[in-house]
Amino acid sequence: MAVNSNDDARFKVVEYSPEKAEMIGYSNYSYWKSVFHNFLKKKSAVALLIVFVALVVFSFVALVIGKYDYRNLVTDSSKGFILPNSEFWFGTDNLGRDYWSQVWYATQTSIKLACIVAIGECVLGVTIGLLWGYVRQLDRFFTELYNVIDNIPQIIYMTLIALMVGKSFTIMAVSLIAFGWLGMARNIRNLVMMYRDREYNLASRCLGTPTYRILLKNILPYLISVIILRVALSIPRTISMETTLSYLGLGLDINTPTLGILLRNARSYFLNYPYLLVFPAVIVSVVTITFYLVGNAFSDAADPRNHV
Template sequence: MSAEAVLNEEIQPETKSKKEKFLVTTFKRLIKNKLAVIGLVIIALQLILAIAAPVIATHDPLKQALADSELPAFSEGHWLGTDNYGRDIWSRIVYGARISLSVGLLAVTLGLLGGVTLGLISGYYRRLDGIIMRLVDLLFAFPGILLAMLIIAILGTSLVNVAIAISIWSIPSCARIVRGSVLTVKKQEYIQAMRSLGASDFRIHVKHILPNCMAPIIVFATMRMATAILSTSALSFLGLGAQPPTPEWGAMIAQGQNFMWTSPHMTIVPGIAIMLIVFAFNVVGDGLRDALDPNMDLNQ
């Protein structure tokens, strides 16, 4: 068989049937984890809320009705009550799900793009490894939330800038994880075979190394979503993210803290929303980590 024919067959460490079997096995392991299933249900419900917000919301989340201010939960027409401006809390929670998930997804996506790229280059090209890892160590020297606050102070307060700040904070962790996987994968015989057959580095990265590093990347992305959403809420709470009257969960908590004794639902409801979505992504991430572990069968 010619070298060109071998290249066209895309040499892989596993056959297609083995990969399909691995995916099925991973899914079965995941659904056996009750906490992970609960997390998936919560995430699915939050996605439905975010996508169908205009239909599910009962009121305009920005419309003020001072005559109905600080209504308690289960009031007529406002089953989660209203805030101090008479805005419906249920509607603001629903639209807040859209904001939190969007910012979290953007932050994780940007972080993965930077982290995966640096990790691939650092793990594959040893002459660049030292330089890239020292830059990563420099980012690690700053506490994550302080680094995000510094970036926002430079860029300005907005949800887009929050996503950029959180993504920069995510890059060093992602780069370290990907680099470790690349160092292991690039020593495999099929990678050496592709090099000897004249495959370009880009082809080896995209077709062979990256697909075999996806398991830790998927786990990292899932758990990082929880961190991104929590960080977005924290920065908005501090006034560095969403600005009034944007219905963002962290900003809602900041607004409600002055009414904790008279209208505690203004703080409790968005706090529960944050808690549930962060819990969901964390337990799903834990479930994926266990399900994607190749030694899982041996540990059982």
């Protein structure tokens, strides 16, 4: 069959070049850029994140624009149970103290406690989970430790600590971290056992790569989405735990307003004065719902399987 000369013009001989043969391809792919790109596609999650950030920022603004200083709340029983008005924007409590200052200062305290506990649980849980799942000699020890701690309800630990050690912000934060790392560590351990004996990790061990480098470089990147989800869920869980403990009288010192303490104080009066319950309950609900939904959305965005 005859070959058309026009077909020959579409081909040309490429000469061999040693320099070009050694060149490598380049991709402008960035993991975190892809994560944020995927997250921004979820409009509802972005809107909820904006709501949460606005709530945190406004908690500081509210104390500045408020008429009464939260650090010097004057007790005046004659002003007790004043309904919200132009002077007391959220009304007053049973002791006549400005409720606006209490609610927004309590919001700051609860969110700060939740963030500290979430970060502490993340660091401790991820560290223990990596060692638990990768180092076979430590598996028995951490398994028994997990079983001993997990088989006793956390509320019992927190009750004993509150009664025997004391009630303060630091004590509660340390206590919640000390008994809250279990869920994170268990999830990380199970995932590490899946990735531990894959070919690239076996090759790294054969080449003499240190254990810490294998954990940080080869395994930890696969766990980012799970870690983000656990941290996001830890924040509303901590606020719920603090609320429960304060409602039972086992939370922070009564001189440190928190959302839990306000809810506890309102339980005796909310039928006649519902505003005492509504304001802190709404804030607890907003924080819990926003973090749960935003955490799920960000976890999905961080999953490499969802990246193109």
